[in-house]
Amino acid sequence: MIDFLLGRLSTEYFPSDPVTIGAAVGMPLTVVGLVALITYLKRWKWLWNNWLTSLDAKKIGVMYVIVAIIMLVRGVADAGMLRLQTALAAGDATGPFSTDTFQQVFTAHGTIMIFFVAMGLMFGLINVVMPLMIGARDMAFPFLNSISLWLFVAGMILVNTSLVFGGFSNGGWLGYPPLTELQYNPGPGVDYWIWSLQIAGIGSLLSGINFAVTIIKHRAPGMTWFKMPIFPWSVLVTSVLIMLAFPILTVTLALLSLDRTMGMHFFTSDLGGNAMMYINLIWAWGHPEVYILVLPAFGIYSEVVATFAKKALFGYKTMVYALIAIMFLSFVVWQHHFFTMGAGANVNAFFGIMTMVIAIPTGVKIFNWLFTMYRGRIRFRAPMVWFLAFVVTFTIGGVTGVMMAVPALDFQVHNSMFLVAHFHNTIIGGVVFGFFAAMTYWFPKIFGFRLNDRLGRYSAIAWQIGFIVAFMPLYALGLMGAVRRIDSYSDPTWQPFFITSGIGVLIIALGIGLFMLQIIYSVWKRKELRDTTGDPWDGRTLEWSVPSPAPHYNFAVQPVVTHRDEWWHRKKTHYQAPHKSEYRDVWLPKNSAVGLLIGLMACGAGFGIIWHLWWLVGLLALGIIVIIIIRTTKDDTEYLLTAEELLKEDRRAKGMAV
C-alpha cells in the first residue's frame, strides 16, 4: 500500500553534494521570496486577471519571454560551471564537480537552452508580433494558445524540480540509448528529461497548428501571400516544420519511456532492440528543429534590416523561396549527425551533398540582407548591432558546418570540441542574437517605451566579444583532439585554451548583465523613453500603425492591405485615419484559467510518471479529460466590445479627447 502511494519516492534522492545542495536550497527560496513579494505588494489579483488567465496573444508572448530569460540565466550559469571545471581539471588536477554532476550539468544546459530558452523566446516573440504584423486581432485559437504556454511552463518546472529532488539525466541533451535505458540509468533523471520534453513538446505542437491556422485564415483583407511580410512567412514555414517534426519527437520519447516503464525493447541492447533507430528518429526531428529555431530569427533580421536601412527588403521573393527550399531540404540531411555510424559511402555522400545544398538558400538570405543595406541610410541602433554581430558569427558557423558536411572530414571532428564550437556559432549567432534584436526592436510596441539604446549596443558588443573568446579556442581544441563532454583531460597544453574559453563565458555573462541593466534602467527612465507615436523606428509593417503599447484588441478598425510594406506606403501617401462609421463590434476571448489548470495538472502527471505514482497519473489524466470536455461544450467564451466602446478606447489609446 505504501509502495502504491509513494511509488519510488525516497529521501535518498535529495541532493548530497554541496554545489547541488546550494542550488536546491536557493531555488525554492527564490520562489518563496517571489510569492512573498507578490503577496506583500498585494498583486495577486492583478497578476491573475491581467496575466495568468489572459488569452491575449501579446500577454502570453510576454510570459513566454520572461520564463525563457530566467532559464537563460540558469543555462549560462550551467555553462559557467562546465567551463570552470575544464579550466581547472588538467593533468592530475581535479575540478570542483564530480563526473556525474558534470554530466547532469551539460545535459541540463543543452536541454534548457534549446527547449526552454530558444523555443521559449521564439514562441514568445511570435505571439507578441505575428498577429499584429498580419493585421489580425488574435490567434486563431486563443485558448489553445494558453494551453501551449502552460505546458511549456509545466516542462520547465519539471526540469528545475529535478535539481531539488532526484537529479537530472546524464545522457546528454538528446538522451542516446542504451545509456539512457533502465539498465544503465535506473534512477529518475532520464525520466525527468523525457517528461519535461514530452510535455513541453506537445505544447509546441499545438502552437505550430495554431500559428499556421492564424496565418492562413487571419491575414488582413488584401494581404495576399506575396504581400505578407517576411517574419510571418518564416513563422508559417517554421509551423509547418513543427507539425512535421514534433510528432516524431513525441513518438521517440514515448518509445524510450515505454522501454523504461513497461520493460519494452525498442532501444535496449538485448532481445532485438535497436539503438541506432533511436538516433535516426531523434535526428529526424532534431535537424528540422534547428531550422525551426533559426527561421523565425531570419524573419526577424529581415524586418530589422529593412527598417534600419530605410529600404524595402532586397529580393523579397527569393527570401520566400529560400524559406520554402530550406523547409524541404531540412528533412533530408539528418544523417549528417552520424556519418560515423557506418551506413556506407553512398549514404554518407548523399547526406553530405544535401547538407551542402542547404547552405545555398541560407547564403542567398545573407546576401539579400547585405544588398538591402547597400546604399541604405543605415542607423546603427541596438537591433542593427545585434544583426551585424549575427552576420559575422553565423557566417563562421555556416562555413564550419559545410566543412563538417564532408564525411571524410567529419570522421576527424565528429563529437569533438570543433562541433561544439560550430553549433554554438550558429545557434548563438543565428538564433539568440536574432531574438535579442527582436526583443529590443518590438519592446516599445508592447510596453510603450523604448529600451536605452547605448546599453543595448554594449550588451550586443559584449556578447559578440565574449562569444569569440569563448568559442574560437574550441575550434582549435577540436582539431587538437579534444572530444566533447569531457570533465578532465591529461594533456596540459589544452589548458590555456580552456581557460581562455572560460574567460569568454564571463564576458558573455557581462553581456547578459548589461541586457538586464538595460531593462532596469529603461524602466526607470521610461518617461523619457516613452513612445508616443506608436512608430519609434519609422517602421514599415502594420504593427507600427497601432498605438504603443498595442491595445488588447490590436486594431480598432480592421486594416485593409494594398502594399507589402503597408505602413510605409500609408506614411508616404498621407493615409487618412478611419472614420467613426468604420468601427465595428468585435468579439474577444474571455479570460480563462483552464489552460493554467491543464498545465499544472500535466506537470503533476509528469511528476507522477517519473516517480511511479500511478494513482496520481490516473487521477490527473482523468481530470484533464473532464476539464477539456467541460470547456469544449461551453459556448460563451467570448465577450463583445461594441463599436462605441472601441472608438472610445481607441481615442484614449491615441491620446485624443474621448
Place this chain on the structure above:
Amino acid sequence: MRHETVDTLNRKADKAELGFWLYLMTDVIIFASLFATYLVLRNNTAGGPSAADLFEPRYAFVETLILLTSSFTCGIAAIAFKFGKKQLGLGLLMATIVLGTAFLTLELLEFGTLVREGHSWQASAFLSAFFTLVGTHGFHILIGLIWAAVTGGYIMSNGLTRNAVRKFTLFSLFWHFLDVVWIFLFTIVYLLGELS
C-alpha cells in the same frame, strides 16, 4: 452564441476544420513513425515467434469489417444531422459507438491471449513494436468513443445547433481517419505478417 452573426460563425467553423485537418496530419506522422519502427523491428524476434506464427488474419478481418461498418454508420449519421433528422442521427451515432466498443473489445481480447501465452510486449523488440503500434490505434479509438458519447450528449441537450453540427463534423473526420489507419495496420501487420 447569441449575438454572433452567421458570418463570424462560418469563419469559426472554417478555422476549426482547418486546424483539425492539420492536427490529423500530425497524427499521420505519429502513425508513420510507429509503422516505420514496426517495419524496422519486425524481424527482431529474439528467437521467439514471428508475425506469421502469432497473428490470425481472419480474426483481424472481422475487426476490419466491424470498424468499416462503424465508419459507415458514422457517415450516414452526418448526413442525417445535415438534414435535421436528429433522432435518426443519434441512433446511428449510438450504433457507431456500439461497433467501436466491439472492435476495441476484440482487440483487447487478442492482446490478452498473446500475453497469456507468454508473448507480451516484454518478450522481444518485435512484440514491443506490435503492441505499441496497435495499442496506439486502440487508444485513439478509445478517445473517439468518449468523444462520440460527449457529442451525442451535447446534441441531445442542445439540439442540432450550428455548433453541434460543427462538433460532429470534426468527430466524424477523426473516426474516418482511424478507419484509414486501420486499413494500413491490417495490411502491414496482419496480411504482410502472414506472407513473411
